Amino acid sequence: MADYVNKQVIELKEVNQENQNRATRSVKTETHLSDGRLRLYRLAAVCLGVLCVLQVTLNISLRLAFYNRGNETVERDQLQTSYNTLTEERDQLQTSYKTLTEERDQLKPIYNILTKERDQLQTSYNTLTKERDQLQISYNTLTKERDQLQISYNTLTKERDQLQMDRDDLTSKFSNLKQTCPEGWQIKLESSWYFLSTETKSWKESRQDCLKRGADLVIINSDLEQEFLLSFNKRAWIGLTDSVTEGAWKWVDGTPLTIPSYWYSQQPDNGGDNPANGEEDCVELNTETWLPVKAWNDQSCLDNRYWICEKVV
Structure with missing residues (x-):
């Protein structure tokens, strides 16, 4: 320009x-x-x-x-x-503003709901965390107990196997003994054989008969054995005497008497100081007239009685 x-x-x-x-x-x-x-x-x-x-x-x-x-x-x-x-x-901006305002108003209730759900989930999470920790402690405790039980189980398994072997061995021995046992002998769970005579003899003669059979007069070691012998229902000699020293009762294997609870009432009395009875230095099991368990009686060794032999396997 x-x-x-x-x-x-x-x-x-x-x-x-x-x-x-x-x-x-x-x-x-x-x-x-x-x-x-x-x-x-x-x-x-x-x-x-x-x-x-x-x-x-x-x-x-x-x-x-x-x-x-x-x-x-x-x-x-x-x-x-x-x-x-x-x-x-x-x-356009006015329209967008209105749209965003509407969306914001719609999202706000959803936000509030999600916030409540988040808080609930947080509470649940904390509870589950505590339960998990408690379960972990219980798990550790059970693990220790399991390990201890496993050790006990292994020990018992070994003992069972050993007992199984012992049982098999005893069963084998029992079978062999049963096949070779003479007639008239009876067996007991403690692996001892018992023989009840069918005739009567003095205590000394009775013992000699047992020795010939490879046994000896019976030695009673338990209540179970005492009750077992009662089933014979006989007046029979057992392997107990004080012939060496009066009042010092010993079994035929030399061991002293330690269970005097099977004496009958007021026994032993050594004949009641009656010279006619003589010295009563041998013991009989009187199951013929004395049915209770306490059926021992001291008797003259010269009297004739049935006898019971015992062969320990």
């Missing part, structure tokens, strides 16, 4: 200069004209110059007006476009 104005100013100056030159030439060539006519020409030249200046100024103003109007139109159109764009964006 500035270049255009400068160009018009230059053209105006050139026109004025040309008019001046023409006026000068006219003055030189027409010197013979009168001064009144000269002034007229000069006035005309000046008017013409003013008109040219006005024309140039008008042209410049019109050009500037059209130029500014064009720029304003472009700027207006650009502003209108920007305004329309901003209006659309505002409407």
Whole structure:
């Protein structure tokens, strides 16, 4: 725009200069004209110059007006476009805001529910953690008990196997003994064989018979054996005597009597101090008339009685 104005100013100056030159030439060539006519020409030249200046100024103003109007139109159109764009964006943002507000309102109850569920889950988690710790302690305790039981089980298994071997061995021996046992012998769980005579003899003769059979008069070691012998229901010699020292009762194997609880009431009495009875230094098991367990009686060794032999396997 500035270049255009400068160009018009230059053209105006050139026109004025040309008019001046023409006026000068006219003055030189027409010197013979009168001064009144000269002034007229000069006035005309000046008017013409003013008109040219006005024309140039008008042209410049019109050009500037059209130029500014064009720029304003472009700027207006650009502003209108920007305004329309901003209006659309505002409407879109308003719509998005409303949508987000609605979604927020919808999500808030869900958030509250999820928060409660989270708190409940946290409580459940803490409870489960405590239970897990307690179970871990119980597991460790049970593991120790299991290990101890395993050790006990292994020990009992070994003992069972050993007892099984012992039982098998005893069963084998029992089978062998049963096959070779003479007639008239009876067996007891303690692996001892017993023989009850069918005739009567003195204590010494009875013992000799047992020795010939590879046995000896019975030695009673337990209540079970005492009850077992009661089933014979006989008055029979057993291997107990005080013939060496009066009152010092010993079994035939030399061991002293340690279980005097099987004496019958008021026995032993050594014949009750009756010379007719003689010395009563041998013991009989009187199951014929004394049925209770306590059925021992001291008797004269010369009397004839049945006898019981015992063979320990």
